[in-house]
Each structure stands twice: as C-alpha cells, then as structure tokens.
Amino acid sequence: QVQLVESGGGLVQAGGSLRLSCAVSGRTLKSYVMGWFRQAPGKEREFVGAIDWTGSSTLYANTVKGRFIITRDNAKNTISLQMNSLKPEDTAGYYCAADTAFRTLLKGSSEYWGQGTQVTVSS
Secondary structure, three states, rough: OOOEEEEEEEEOOOOOOOEEEEEEEEOOOOOOOEEEEOOOOOOOOOOEEEEEEEEEEEEEEHHHHHHHHEEEOOOOOOEEEEEEOOHHOOOEEEEEEEOOOOHHHHOOOOOOOOOOEEEEEEE
C-alpha cells in the first residue's frame, strides 16, 4: 500500500516562503511522476506543478511559475515544493500526487494522493 504524507504547511505573510514536503512509503518513487495540486474552499482542485521520475523535467501552472519549485529525492522517497513570494490567493490545501503516467497526473486522476496540508497566506 502506497502512502503519501504531506507536511510543512502553515500560516505565512504575503511575500514569505514555505517549503512543503511529501514523504512516500510502501513503494519506491522511481518511475513515478509526482505532482502537487491545491484546492481552496469553494473552488475546484487545480494543478500546481509536477516533476518526472528523473527529476530533470518539471511543469508548473502559470499562476505559480517563477515562484514555486518542485524537487525530488528518490533515495529518500520524498518530493518538495518550495513556495516563494507567496500571495493570499495561494491559500489552499496542498496535495501531493503520484502516478506512473504524466498525462494521468496532469488530469488530476492520479493513482495515489496524500491527505493534504493547509497553507494560509495573510495579506
């Protein structure tokens, strides 16, 4: 059974930074595309970014491009989301996802999901 556990969420002022982590257990991360999604109250879940299994290719939503960075450490079975220059509109629950297919992950249909961690950005 694969489990994804996010951590690192919290309250931060606009312009600040936070680093989220996602720890994977039950299976090695190798060959899995990993990604982050977020969902604010009353809104649909949206794609934030993704990273391929080698860590050499990343994709970001336009809303976070240039501010957020995804990295992965396959040896430690973790991925991270470094969030800089945070804005109040970044406030949401952030979810880690894993799938063997990039296209499936981008559609939000990943096989595995974490339980989420809350990020709140105050103005």
